[in-house]
Amino acid sequence: MTGTVFSRLRRSAERHADLPALEIDGRVWTYGGLFALADRLAAAVSAAAPGCRRVGLLANRGLAGYVGYLAALRCGAAAVPLSPAAPAARNRWICDAAAVEVIVAEDDPAFAGAGTPRLVLRGDWPDRLPAGRITAIRATADDL
Secondary structure, three states, X not given: OOOOHHHHHHHXXXXXXXXXXXXXXXXXXXXXXXXXXXHHHHHHHHHHOOOOXXXXXXXXXXXXXXXXXXHHHHOOOXXXXXXXXXXXXXXXXXXXXXXXXXXEEOOOOOOOOOOOOEEEOOOOHHHHOOOOOOOOOOOOHHHO
């Protein structure tokens, strides 16, 4: 089997587009809906940091975490996991060490430097996220 992890996941999602993929807070997300949302978030990531290779993901195991991970892969970037429960200094150190170029977060990451773009996903963000274009770039072994 060839292709990126994201392309393999997408092919599977397309075969099962109408089946439930996630149920979070009483809302069921189909594979088709989940990947459409990941495409929209990837476009926002790409607009915030065109061609980024590393996306910091500050989210719990919820919709923002799952979609954020898919969005990073969709951009061709590495997802750098950050913990909402960790001290700010630790997350800042991870971002600096990994050279994170944009942060996707469920809450405003106060630890992020002023120059680091951030996408804060609050409230009804899935319904407010606009469509857009994606500037994909393939991550290399040097990025991981």
